[in-house]
């Protein structure tokens with residue numbers, strides 16, 4: 001039998017207030033080991049979808065009003081964000097959301113807070129983070145607020161990795177970064193995926209998203225209007241016209 005999806009939404013509907021439906025009746029899966037991208041223009045519902053998976057939708061005044069969310073076959077609809085982190089569903093916040101007045105190392109320690117790690121395990125994970133991100137090792141005692149935009153995005157990813165995630169939720173990992181840094185971040189995400197972590201990525205930059213992803217879904221006003229393998233979508237005239245600059 002095929003194993004259950006790492007993450008699955010069925011009939012998912014997310015609403016803000018009494019009338020704004022941000023996501024409507026959406027079916028989506030992240031299979032084990034996959035990188036899945038969500039494309040779509042401003043206001044399409046991408047961030048709301050990510051919040052529904054992370055459990056953060058309520059803290060933004062929204063609600064899941066229909067459908068179910070499963071993690072490896074178990075329903076997590078309505079479970080708290082903390083419980084989801086303990087299960088391995090971990091959001092990488094946008095880079096600018098690191099704790100600027102705390103050091104790099106303190107930011108990383110916070111990433112593991114849900115796991116109640118012993119000192120030895122904490123050190124193992126910090127060492128692993130500094131191995132993957134040498135630039136963070138060089139700056140472990142510096143305030144995170146003094147890092148460059150690219151370094152802050154790396155710190156956000158490294159912090160999420162401290163929780164030893166099963167699946168990462170990424171919101172616009174390339175936003176505001178120079179092309180060279182976007183390449184570096186992409187390479188790190190690829191290496192993390194190769195080591196076994198599945199990913200759901202919201203990304204305005206369709207070039208970046210379709211390079212990284214195995215599959216993608218295109219959202220428009222809260223509904224999935226197209227989905228498929230990234231290679232097929234890259235070759236699709238519709239996608240090229242709408243998202244890849246029409247070349």
Ligand code: ATP
Pocket residue numbers: 016017020021022040041042043044045046047048049060061062
């Ligand atoms: P963007 O890339 O601009 O963030 P998006 O595809 O991520 O767009 P969402 O941010 O999920 O889309 O927004 C989907 C719809 O939900 C929009 O109509 C938006 O105005 C509305 N919305 C999003 N967040 C909230 C909120 N906190 N309160 C009320 N309405 C919201």
